[in-house]
Amino acid sequence: MAMDDRTIIxxxxxxxxxxxxxPLFVGIISKTKAILAAKVxxxxxxxxxxxxxxxxxxxVYSRTTTWIFRVAxxxxxxxxxxxxxxxxxxxxxxxxxxxxxxxxxAYLLGMARFFIIAAALDTGYSMxxxxxxxxxxxxxxAELALFMNFVTLAFKTKSLSLSSMIxxxxxxxxEVFGPSLFLVVIxxxxxxxAENCRIPVDDPDTHLELTMVHEVMILDHSGPDLAYMLYASxxxxxxxxxxxxxxxxxxxxxxxxxxxxxxxxxxxxxxVTIGIxxxxxxxxxxxxxxxxxxIAFVLAFFGFVVALWKTx
Amino acid sequence: xxxxxxxxxxxxxxxxxxxxxxTRRIVGMIQIFSLQSLLIGLLPLLxxxxxxxxxxxxxxxxxxxxxAALVPAVLFWAIRHVSMRSEIKPLIGFGTSVIIGAILIAxxxxxxxxxxxxxxxxxxxxxxxxxxxxxxxxxxxVTRTRAITQxxxxxxxxxxxxxxxxxxxxxxxxxxxxxxxxxxxxAVFIMAIIVNHINEEFEHAxxxxxxxxxxxxx
Numbered sequence: 315m316a317m318d319d320r321t322i323i324x325x326x327x328x329x330x331x332x333x334x335x336x337p338l339f340v341g342i343i344s345k346t347k348a349i350l351a352a353k354v355x356x357x358x359x360x361x362x363x364x365x366x367x368x369x370x371x372x373x374v375y376s377r378t379t380t381w382i383f384r385v386a387x388x389x390x391x392x393x394x395x396x397x398x399x400x401x402x403x404x405x406x407x408x409x410x411x412x413x414x415x416x417x418x419x420a421y422l423l424g425m426a427r428f429f430i431i432a433a434a435l436d437t438g439y440s441m442x443x444x445x446x447x448x449x450x451x452x453x454x455x456a457e458l459a460l461f462m463n464f465v466t467l468a469f470k471t472k473s474l475s476l477s478s479m480i481x482x483x484x485x486x487x488x489e490v491f492g493p494s495l496f497l498v499v500i501x502x503x504x505x506x507x508a509e510n511c512r513i514p515v516d517d518p519d520t521h522l523e524l525t526m527v528h529e530v531m532i533l534d535h536s537g538p539d540l541a542y543m544l545y546a547s548x549x550x551x552x553x554x555x556x557x558x559x560x561x562x563x564x565x566x567x568x569x570x571x572x573x574x575x576x577x578x579x580x581x582x583x584x585x586v587t588i589g590i591x592x593x594x595x596x597x598x599x600x601x602x603x604x605x606x607x608x609i610a611f612v613l614a615f616f617g618f619v620v621a622l623w624k625t626x
Numbered sequence: 627x628x629x630x631x632x633x634x635x636x637x638x639x640x641x642x643x644x645x646x647x648x649t650r651r652i653v654g655m656i657q658i659f660s661l662q663s664l665l666i667g668l669l670p671l672l673x674x675x676x677x678x679x680x681x682x683x684x685x686x687x688x689x690x691x692x693x694a695a696l697v698p699a700v701l702f703w704a705i706r707h708v709s710m711r712s713e714i715k716p717l718i719g720f721g722t723s724v725i726i727g728a729i730l731i732a733x734x735x736x737x738x739x740x741x742x743x744x745x746x747x748x749x750x751x752x753x754x755x756x757x758x759x760x761x762x763x764x765x766x767x768v769t770r771t772r773a774i775t776q777x778x779x780x781x782x783x784x785x786x787x788x789x790x791x792x793x794x795x796x797x798x799x800x801x802x803x804x805x806x807x808x809x810x811x812x813a814v815f816i817m818a819i820i821v822n823h824i825n826e827e828f829e830h831a832x833x834x835x836x837x838x839x840x841x842x843x844x
Contacts, residue, residue, distance in 0.1 A: 493637040493751065500641075608721050609648055612728040613641070619735050620637060623754060626739065 325399070325409040332398040336552040337361035337545065339585045343512075346589025361548055365541045373537035378438040386433035387535060387542035393426040394549040401553045402481035404577035405565055411477040416464050419476060420457065423509075426546070427453055434531035441523035445530035448600065452515060452527065455607035456508040462614035463498050463505070466621055467561075470494070480560040494624070495561060497617030502558050504610035506588070508603075510551040513592040515603050525597070555584050631672050635665050636755035639789060640731060643762040643782055648724050650712045655778050656701050659785075663693035666785050673749070673792055685795075685803050689788070692807045697781065697814050704818035705774055707825045717769045727762055734758035743793065752789060759786030773824070777817050784810055 341358040348355020357363075375384065400419055402408045408415075431450055434442040467479045508515045511528035523530045532543045559580045565573045598606060642662040646655050667690035670682045678686075716723065734757040743753060763786055766779030788806075791798065 493633045496634065496637065497641070605648060605721050605724065608724050609644070612644060612724055615728050616637075616640065616644075616731055619732050620751065623735055623751065 328403060328406050328409065329395075329399060332403055332552070333395070333549075336398075337365065337548040339552055339555065339581065340548045342582060342585040343589045343592070346586050347593050350590065350593040361544065365545055368541035368544070369538050371537045373539055376437060376534060379433075379436050379534070382429070383433045383436045383534070384539075386429040386436075387539040387546075389429045390426045390546045391542040393422050394546040394553070397422055397553055398549065400476070401556050402477045402560065403556055404560075405570055405573040407477040407481040411475050411481075414474045416468070416474060416476050416479075420460065420464075423550070424453075424457065426550075430531050430543075433535075437534045439534065441526075441530050442533060445523075445527050448527045449531060452508055452603060452607065455604060455611065456505050459501055459505050459607055459610040459614055460509075462611055462618065463502050466494060466498050466614060466618040469618065470621055476557070480557065481565075494617040494621040497613045497620065499558070499561055501610045501614040501617065502561065504606060504613075506551075506554045506558060507591070508607055508610070509554060510547065512588055514595050514598045514606065517597045555581055558584060630749070632669060632749050633751045635669055635672070636749075636751045636789065638662075638665055639785065640755050640758045640762070643759050643766075643786075644724065644727050644731075646778065646782060647727050647762060647766055648720055650720065652705060652708075652712065652772070652774055652778075653702075655775065656698050659778055659781055660694045660698040662782070662785055663697075664690055666788060667694060669789070669792055670795060673795060681800055682795075684800065688804060688807055692811050693781070693785070696811060700811075700814055700818045701774065701777065704821045704825075707822075708774075716771065723765065723769060727765065730761045730765060731758045734761050752792060756786045756789035756792075759783075759789060761786075773817070773821055777814065777821075781810070781814070 338358065338361075340361045341356070344360065345355050345358055396410075397419060400408050400410045400415060400422075402411075427449065431446040434446040464479075468474055471479045473479060507513070511518055516527040516529075517525065518529060520526055520529070523533070528547070532540065535543055559577060563576055563580050565577055639662055642658050642665075646658050646662075649655050649658065667686050670686045670689070671678045674682065718726065735754040738754040738757055741753065760783050763779050763782030763784075766782060767776050768779075770776055770779065
């Protein structure tokens with residue numbers, strides 16, 4: 315890839331757009347939930363205001379924490395910013411792409427998760443340890459389901475790079491792959507709900523530490539550290555939605571304006587759907603969440619079997 | 627190779643069978659079965675292109691009426707006195723049965739590779755999905771301890787057989803189709819009456835009656 319000035323500016327522009335857009339979708343989900351509860355709800359840009367407010371506050375470190383607690387928010391933010399360059403965004407393929415980059419993406423996510431868990435254990439607060447153990451357990455199963463989806467997509471498109479599987483002009487079309495794509499979409503939607511601590515896996519609005527999974531792990535962070543964690547979780551949701559949307563509607567880069575509008579509209583649609591799902595269900599009992607993630611894995615496996623069958 | 631609505635409905639039928647296996651609530655199982663019967667009942671209308679003939683409409687309407695409306699109504703009537711609406715102790719746990727269901731689906735697809743059936747080329751998902759639904763229904767029948775769940779397993783198996791019979795749709799006489807529907811309805815009716823008798827027997831049991839000792843069969 316020729317690194318001339320235009321390419322560098324284009325990459326930086328793509329990065330800036332992704333960075334600026336990410337917290338908006340958390341705001342869309344909150345607004346949807348509020349509207350469905352017949353409330354006015356926070357503004358769509360509330361996550362931005364929260365992050366700016368947190369940057370202006372001081373940070374407090376407990377005496378039981380070590381360097382792990384201080385370094386975790388930085389690592390998590392860095393991982394999310396790097397991933398913003400590796401996931402295709404609408405009509406633009408990812409600036410960093412190579413064969414096998416799905417493994418790097420999944421393991422970078424795993425590294426971020428590891429540091430969140432380590433920081434939670436570092437505080438010595440038992441509730442955070444409990445949340446950390448739940449997160450570790452759920453992420454085992456969620457990663458299994460995520461990889462099964464990647465296997466199905468990789469089998470169909472015969473490539474191991476995310477941009478070739480689902481990026482612009484990718485050969486992932488409903489006419490060809492139909493039923494197995496349908497199952498992959500459902501399975502990926504369940505994985506999105508699990509990885510981003512949404513109902514039915516985790517309630518993001520609960521105030522009881524006993525029932526939290528993700529929120530409790532960031533309880534002790536304050537000031538800019540908490541801003542990094544909030545932003546990183548918003549970016550993670552944005553990236554997962556970026557993976558789901560091109561599978562539902564294929565994006566073609568020769569029709570730039572239409573492609574961008576369709577992509578953004580689908581992103582908003584997925585955020586609204588997540589808000590509707592959150593408003594209409596209660597969180598599952600924690601020993602049933604494992605079953606839900608197993609079902610996501612089995613759906614992806616079934617999609618793979620159907621994809622295999624269709625090639626015979 | 628184009629996808630068709632027939633493919634989507636076949637895949638949905640297997641998906642709903644998996645959903646029945648992973649549900650604990652009996653009411654939920656019956657509702658999912660009703661949805662599955664509705665989707666499968668729409669298949670005779672879609673299997674031949676063009677306007678559906680009178681025979682296809684009749685079979686579809688009969689199937690939907692009996693299996694999506696009448697049979698669930700009879701099953702809900704049978705459990706109206708039962709207060710314990712969830713499966714307590716299946717022979718294998720719910721997570722394990724979902725994984726075994728996945729292996730069985732893969733096995734069904736592998737098995738239909740070796741079957742040499744002259745099927746219609748566009749509907750190539752019909753045979754493996756019907757085998758998968760049959761096997762999943764059978765697994766439900768075998769691994770559950772409550773009678774109502776076993777009835778639902780039998781009905782899911784029958785849905786799979788109906789899917790398979792769609793291959794012979796053009797040559798099967800209408801009388802045979804209607805006879806099968808009547809048989810299913812009568813079978814479920816008899817099972818519901820028996821379950822009702824068992825329930826009433828246990829209703830009048832003394833207060834210290836321990837269901838565990840008598841075996842949990844309803």
